[in-house]
Amino acid sequence: MIRYTKGHGTENDFVIIPDPDGALPMEPAWVAALCDRRAGIGADGLLRVVATAKMPGYEDAAPDAEWFMDYRNGDGSIAEMCGNGVRVFARYLVDQGLAEPGRIGVATRAGVKAVDVPVGGGDITVDMGVPVWPQGTARIAWDGRSAESVHVDMGNPHAVVFVGDVAEAGRLADAPVWSPEGVYPNGVNVEFVAPVGAQHIAMRVFERGVGETRSCGTGACAAMIAAARRDGAVAGTPYVVDVPGGRLTIVERADGRLEMTGPAVLVADGTLRD
DSSP states (O other), rough: OOOEEEEEETTEEEEEEEEOOOOOOOOOHHHHHHTTTTTTTOSSEEEEEGGGHHHHHHTGGTTTTTEEEEETTTSSOOOSSOOHHHHHHHHHHHHHTTSOOOEEEEEETTEEEEEEOOOOOOOOEEEEEEEEEOOSSOOOOOOOOOEEEEEESEEESEEEEESGGGGGGTTTSSSOOOSSSSSTTOEEEEEEEEEEEEEEEEEEETTTEEEEEEEHHHHHHHHHHHHHHHHHHHHHHHHEEEETTEEEEEEOOTTTTTEEEOOEEEEEEEEEEE
Protein backbone atom coordinates (compact mmCIF):
# COMPACT_ATOMS: atom_id res chain seq x y z
CA MET A 1 0.00 0.00 0.00
CA ILE A 2 1.20 3.51 -0.89
CA ARG A 3 -0.13 6.49 1.04
CA TYR A 4 -1.20 9.61 -0.83
CA THR A 5 -2.65 13.05 -0.15
CA LYS A 6 -4.77 15.11 -2.54
CA GLY A 7 -4.32 18.88 -2.58
CA HIS A 8 -4.74 21.96 -4.74
CA GLY A 9 -3.61 25.55 -5.17
CA THR A 10 -6.25 27.74 -6.86
CA GLU A 11 -7.74 24.44 -8.10
CA ASN A 12 -4.52 23.33 -9.80
CA ASP A 13 -4.68 19.87 -8.20
CA PHE A 14 -2.09 17.28 -7.29
CA VAL A 15 -1.60 13.79 -5.93
CA ILE A 16 1.15 13.89 -3.29
CA ILE A 17 3.17 10.70 -2.73
CA PRO A 18 5.67 10.41 0.15
CA ASP A 19 8.79 8.55 -0.98
CA PRO A 20 11.60 9.80 1.26
CA ASP A 21 14.15 7.23 0.05
CA GLY A 22 13.35 7.77 -3.64
CA ALA A 23 12.47 4.10 -4.04
CA LEU A 24 9.41 4.31 -6.27
CA PRO A 25 10.15 3.72 -9.99
CA MET A 26 7.82 6.55 -11.15
CA GLU A 27 6.98 5.00 -14.52
CA PRO A 28 5.20 7.60 -16.69
CA ALA A 29 2.28 5.25 -17.38
CA TRP A 30 1.78 4.71 -13.63
CA VAL A 31 1.79 8.46 -12.95
CA ALA A 32 -0.64 9.06 -15.82
CA ALA A 33 -2.97 6.35 -14.48
CA LEU A 34 -3.03 7.95 -11.02
CA CYS A 35 -3.78 11.37 -12.52
CA ASP A 36 -6.55 10.03 -14.79
CA ARG A 37 -9.80 11.71 -13.75
CA ARG A 38 -12.00 8.71 -14.57
CA ALA A 39 -9.86 5.64 -13.89
CA GLY A 40 -7.51 7.10 -11.25
CA ILE A 41 -7.49 9.62 -8.41
CA GLY A 42 -7.50 12.54 -10.82
CA ALA A 43 -5.03 15.44 -10.84
CA ASP A 44 -3.13 17.89 -13.01
CA GLY A 45 0.10 16.39 -11.74
CA LEU A 46 1.95 14.37 -9.11
CA LEU A 47 4.23 15.68 -6.36
CA ARG A 48 6.68 13.08 -5.03
CA VAL A 49 8.24 13.95 -1.67
CA VAL A 50 11.87 12.78 -1.73
CA ALA A 51 14.72 13.53 0.65
CA THR A 52 17.00 15.81 -1.39
CA ALA A 53 20.02 13.78 -0.28
CA LYS A 54 18.43 10.75 -1.99
CA MET A 55 17.55 12.53 -5.27
CA PRO A 56 20.18 11.65 -7.92
CA GLY A 57 21.84 14.73 -9.34
CA TYR A 58 20.46 17.09 -6.70
CA GLU A 59 22.19 15.87 -3.53
CA ASP A 60 24.27 19.07 -3.28
CA ALA A 61 21.08 21.06 -2.58
CA ALA A 62 20.38 19.09 0.62
CA PRO A 63 22.02 21.66 2.98
CA ASP A 64 19.58 24.33 1.73
CA ALA A 65 16.49 22.16 1.28
CA GLU A 66 15.83 18.89 3.08
CA TRP A 67 13.04 17.89 0.69
CA PHE A 68 12.90 17.67 -3.10
CA MET A 69 9.68 18.24 -5.05
CA ASP A 70 9.77 15.70 -7.86
CA TYR A 71 7.00 17.07 -10.07
CA ARG A 72 5.38 15.06 -12.85
CA ASN A 73 2.76 16.32 -15.30
CA GLY A 74 -0.54 14.53 -15.61
CA ASP A 75 0.73 12.55 -18.60
CA GLY A 76 3.69 11.27 -16.57
CA SER A 77 6.30 13.56 -18.12
CA ILE A 78 8.80 15.42 -15.95
CA ALA A 79 8.50 19.18 -15.42
CA GLU A 80 11.08 21.55 -13.98
CA MET A 81 8.86 23.53 -11.63
CA CYS A 82 5.27 24.14 -10.55
CA GLY A 83 4.40 27.32 -8.68
CA ASN A 84 1.06 26.13 -7.31
CA GLY A 85 2.56 22.72 -6.62
CA VAL A 86 5.40 24.08 -4.49
CA ARG A 87 2.92 25.87 -2.21
CA VAL A 88 0.91 22.67 -1.80
CA PHE A 89 4.16 20.74 -1.28
CA ALA A 90 5.22 23.09 1.52
CA ARG A 91 1.78 22.90 3.14
CA TYR A 92 2.12 19.10 3.09
CA LEU A 93 5.57 19.21 4.71
CA VAL A 94 4.23 21.29 7.61
CA ASP A 95 1.03 19.23 7.92
CA GLN A 96 3.06 16.01 8.15
CA GLY A 97 5.57 17.40 10.64
CA LEU A 98 8.40 17.22 8.09
CA ALA A 99 9.05 20.96 8.40
CA GLU A 100 8.18 23.78 10.77
CA PRO A 101 6.08 26.79 9.74
CA GLY A 102 8.09 29.76 8.55
CA ARG A 103 10.57 29.89 5.68
CA ILE A 104 11.17 26.48 4.10
CA GLY A 105 13.63 25.65 1.33
CA VAL A 106 12.18 23.30 -1.29
CA ALA A 107 14.52 21.78 -3.87
CA THR A 108 13.21 21.55 -7.45
CA ARG A 109 14.65 20.95 -10.90
CA ALA A 110 14.59 24.75 -11.27
CA GLY A 111 16.64 25.30 -8.12
CA VAL A 112 15.83 25.76 -4.43
CA LYS A 113 12.67 27.78 -3.80
CA ALA A 114 12.12 29.69 -0.55
CA VAL A 115 8.55 29.21 0.66
CA ASP A 116 6.96 31.11 3.57
CA VAL A 117 4.27 29.08 5.38
CA PRO A 118 2.52 31.17 8.05
CA VAL A 119 1.79 29.73 11.48
CA GLY A 120 -1.85 28.72 11.76
CA GLY A 121 -2.56 28.52 8.03
CA GLY A 122 -3.35 31.18 5.47
CA ASP A 123 -1.91 31.98 2.07
CA ILE A 124 1.62 30.88 1.25
CA THR A 125 4.29 33.04 -0.42
CA VAL A 126 6.95 31.63 -2.75
CA ASP A 127 10.11 33.30 -4.03
CA MET A 128 9.81 32.31 -7.68
CA GLY A 129 13.18 33.71 -8.73
CA VAL A 130 14.18 36.06 -11.54
CA PRO A 131 12.39 35.63 -14.89
CA VAL A 132 14.52 34.86 -17.93
CA TRP A 133 13.66 36.41 -21.30
CA PRO A 134 14.75 34.00 -24.06
CA GLN A 135 15.75 35.47 -27.41
CA GLY A 136 13.63 35.23 -30.54
CA THR A 137 9.93 35.44 -31.26
CA ALA A 138 7.23 32.90 -31.91
CA ARG A 139 3.74 32.95 -33.32
CA ILE A 140 1.15 30.92 -31.44
CA ALA A 141 -1.81 29.44 -33.32
CA TRP A 142 -4.96 28.11 -31.63
CA ASP A 143 -8.64 27.64 -32.41
CA GLY A 144 -8.33 29.31 -35.82
CA ARG A 145 -6.46 32.33 -34.45
CA SER A 146 -2.82 33.33 -34.11
CA ALA A 147 -0.77 35.97 -32.31
CA GLU A 148 2.80 36.82 -31.38
CA SER A 149 3.90 35.57 -27.98
CA VAL A 150 6.19 36.93 -25.29
CA HIS A 151 8.83 34.41 -24.16
CA VAL A 152 9.28 34.12 -20.40
CA ASP A 153 11.14 31.34 -18.61
CA MET A 154 10.26 30.79 -14.95
CA GLY A 155 12.32 27.63 -14.62
CA ASN A 156 9.98 26.19 -17.23
CA PRO A 157 9.05 27.79 -20.57
CA HIS A 158 6.04 30.06 -21.14
CA ALA A 159 4.52 31.78 -24.15
CA VAL A 160 2.37 34.73 -23.07
CA VAL A 161 -0.30 35.83 -25.54
CA PHE A 162 -2.18 39.06 -24.88
CA VAL A 163 -5.89 39.03 -25.77
CA GLY A 164 -8.79 41.40 -25.17
CA ASP A 165 -10.73 38.82 -23.17
CA VAL A 166 -9.75 35.36 -21.93
CA ALA A 167 -12.78 33.99 -23.80
CA GLU A 168 -10.69 34.51 -26.95
CA ALA A 169 -8.68 31.46 -25.88
CA GLY A 170 -11.62 29.40 -27.13
CA ARG A 171 -12.23 25.83 -25.98
CA LEU A 172 -8.50 24.99 -25.63
CA ALA A 173 -9.35 21.39 -26.40
CA ASP A 174 -6.17 20.99 -28.46
CA ALA A 175 -2.64 22.14 -27.70
CA PRO A 176 -1.71 25.43 -29.36
CA VAL A 177 1.05 25.18 -31.97
CA TRP A 178 3.89 27.57 -32.62
CA SER A 179 6.26 28.64 -35.34
CA PRO A 180 9.12 28.35 -35.83
CA GLU A 181 8.87 24.85 -34.37
CA GLY A 182 12.35 24.89 -32.82
CA VAL A 183 11.75 27.90 -30.57
CA TYR A 184 10.33 25.67 -27.81
CA PRO A 185 12.27 22.40 -28.18
CA ASN A 186 10.87 20.97 -24.93
CA GLY A 187 7.32 22.20 -25.38
CA VAL A 188 5.76 25.25 -23.76
CA ASN A 189 2.96 26.41 -21.49
CA VAL A 190 0.76 28.96 -23.26
CA GLU A 191 -0.94 31.73 -21.26
CA PHE A 192 -3.80 33.83 -22.66
CA VAL A 193 -3.79 37.10 -20.72
CA ALA A 194 -6.40 39.87 -20.69
CA PRO A 195 -6.60 43.18 -18.78
CA VAL A 196 -9.12 43.54 -15.94
CA GLY A 197 -8.04 46.82 -14.36
CA ALA A 198 -4.97 48.65 -13.09
CA GLN A 199 -2.35 46.04 -12.11
CA HIS A 200 -5.06 43.39 -12.50
CA ILE A 201 -5.12 40.71 -15.21
CA ALA A 202 -7.01 37.51 -15.98
CA MET A 203 -5.41 34.39 -17.43
CA ARG A 204 -6.20 31.01 -18.92
CA VAL A 205 -3.45 28.48 -19.59
CA PHE A 206 -2.76 25.38 -21.64
CA GLU A 207 -0.07 23.42 -19.80
CA ARG A 208 2.22 21.10 -21.72
CA GLY A 209 1.56 17.49 -20.80
CA VAL A 210 -1.73 18.35 -19.12
CA GLY A 211 -4.08 20.52 -21.17
CA GLU A 212 -6.05 23.49 -19.88
CA THR A 213 -5.81 23.72 -16.09
CA ARG A 214 -7.61 25.84 -13.55
CA SER A 215 -4.39 27.61 -12.66
CA CYS A 216 -0.63 27.65 -13.23
CA GLY A 217 1.67 29.39 -10.76
CA THR A 218 4.72 29.78 -12.99
CA GLY A 219 2.37 30.80 -15.79
CA ALA A 220 0.78 33.46 -13.60
CA CYS A 221 4.27 34.82 -12.86
CA ALA A 222 5.12 34.85 -16.56
CA ALA A 223 1.84 36.62 -17.34
CA MET A 224 2.34 39.14 -14.56
CA ILE A 225 5.88 40.14 -15.50
CA ALA A 226 5.02 40.33 -19.22
CA ALA A 227 2.07 42.60 -18.35
CA ALA A 228 4.19 44.69 -15.98
CA ARG A 229 6.82 45.23 -18.68
CA ARG A 230 4.13 46.16 -21.19
CA ASP A 231 2.52 48.56 -18.66
CA GLY A 232 5.82 50.13 -17.63
CA ALA A 233 5.15 49.23 -13.98
CA VAL A 234 7.99 49.75 -11.52
CA ALA A 235 9.34 47.11 -9.16
CA GLY A 236 7.29 46.80 -5.99
CA THR A 237 3.97 47.17 -7.81
CA PRO A 238 1.75 44.18 -6.91
CA TYR A 239 -0.39 42.59 -9.59
CA VAL A 240 -3.55 40.55 -9.07
CA VAL A 241 -3.86 37.57 -11.40
CA ASP A 242 -7.29 35.97 -11.73
CA VAL A 243 -7.31 32.37 -12.92
CA PRO A 244 -10.36 30.10 -13.36
CA GLY A 245 -9.57 28.47 -10.01
CA GLY A 246 -9.04 31.58 -7.91
CA ARG A 247 -6.69 34.52 -7.40
CA LEU A 248 -2.94 34.98 -6.98
CA THR A 249 -0.97 38.08 -6.01
CA ILE A 250 2.48 38.60 -7.52
CA VAL A 251 5.05 41.34 -6.98
CA GLU A 252 8.45 42.03 -8.52
CA ARG A 253 11.01 42.89 -5.86
CA ALA A 254 13.72 45.49 -6.34
CA ASP A 255 16.25 42.72 -7.09
CA GLY A 256 14.07 41.41 -9.93
CA ARG A 257 12.80 38.33 -8.10
CA LEU A 258 9.08 37.55 -8.22
CA GLU A 259 7.09 36.67 -5.11
CA MET A 260 3.79 34.86 -5.54
CA THR A 261 1.17 34.54 -2.81
CA GLY A 262 -1.83 32.24 -2.91
CA PRO A 263 -3.75 29.45 -1.20
CA ALA A 264 -2.68 25.83 -0.73
CA VAL A 265 -5.28 23.32 0.43
CA LEU A 266 -4.96 19.67 1.44
CA VAL A 267 -8.21 17.87 0.66
CA ALA A 268 -7.91 14.17 1.52
CA ASP A 269 -5.63 11.31 2.52
CA GLY A 270 -5.80 7.73 1.35
CA THR A 271 -3.96 4.61 0.24
CA LEU A 272 -3.38 3.28 -3.26
CA ARG A 273 -4.29 -0.31 -4.09
CA ASP A 274 -2.33 -2.55 -6.47
